[in-house]
Amino acid sequence: MNFESYPDREMLMMGLADRIASQLRASINNEGRATLSVPGGSTPGPIFDILSDIDLDWSKVAVLLNDERWVPETSERSNTRLIRARLLKGRAAAATLVPLYAEAERPEDKMAELAEGIAPHLPISVLLLGMGADMHTASLFPGADRLKEALSNDAPILLPMRAEAAGEPRITLSAPVLRDAMYTHILITGAEKRAAIEAAERLPVEQAPVRAVLKDATVHWAE
Numbered sequence: 001m002n003f004e005s006y007p008d009r010e011m012l013m014m015g016l017a018d019r020i021a022s023q024l025r026a027s028i029n030n031e032g033r034a035t036l037s038v039p040g041g042s043t044p045g046p047i048f049d050i051l052s053d054i055d056l057d058w059s060k061v062a063v064l065l066n067d068e069r070w071v072p073e074t075s076e077r078s079n080t081r082l083i084r085a086r087l088l089k090g091r092a093a094a095a096t097l098v099p100l101y102a103e104a105e106r107p108e109d110k111m112a113e114l115a116e117g118i119a120p121h122l123p124i125s126v127l128l129l130g131m132g133a134d135m136h137t138a139s140l141f142p143g144a145d146r147l148k149e150a151l152s153n154d155a156p157i158l159l160p161m162r163a164e165a166a167g168e169p170r171i172t173l174s175a176p177v178l179r180d181a182m183y184t185h186i187l188i189t190g191a192e193k194r195a196a197i198e199a200a201e202r203l204p205v206e207q208a209p210v211r212a213v214l215k216d217a218t219v220h221w222a223e
């Protein structure tokens with residue numbers, strides 16, 4: 001992995017937003033389109049705020065989540081709710097949201113429909129990932145019920161995922177879809193996550209699922 005350390009979180013968010021915007025512009029110039037895949041959780045809000053105000057042709061950008069908690073958008077836990085509120089506003093309101101949730105009791109009930117909506121937007125141009133201190137990324141959790149399938153090279157685009165640490169059932173992009181991204185960035189903050197990502201390099205992927213995407217990723221960190 002490439003590791004980039006920033007003096008503080010503000011510089012991290014600004015520097016990385018700038019990098020992502022340049023890569024999106026390059027994809028639009030080369031291919032006429034770009035797909036930006038983003039994490040949910042508690043870390044990326046500030047970078048979404050900055051990105052949403054950046055001047056680029058957002059009408060050519062498809063925005064996709066890396067993973068979703070199987071809850072409706074009325075829930076504070078919804079990653080879709082987060083990106084609607086923090087990313088798909090201002091200039092970025094012109095982007096197309098590719099859904100990763102549809103109303104149904106179980107993710108299994110909507111898997112085929114959601115995967116069909118994602119397929120035309122692959123491969124991902126710019127992938128922004130988060131990571132938990134337990135070394136999960138997207139919803140690839142250590143000990144999750146379908147982790148092995150999601151890590152395999154012939155995994156489908158999407159999988160449902162359940163793990164004790166995950167709370168509600170999840171839906172996640174699989175490892176090969178993440179690995180196919182043109183540019184991969186991992187955004188982490190704090191000493192605990194820095195130690196975790198360093199440990200992940202030495203652990204088997206089943207224990208440290210983030211390892212599945214580490215080789216070609218740039219990790220962006222600030223205290």
Ligand SMILES: O=C1O[C@H](COP(=O)(O)O)[C@@H](O)[C@H](O)[C@H]1O
Pocket residue numbers: 038039040041042043044066067068069079129130131132133136137138139
């Ligand atoms: O549950 C999730 O957690 C990870 C990490 O989130 P954070 O709160 O520690 O920043 C996130 O990357 C993932 O998309 C999300 O669903």
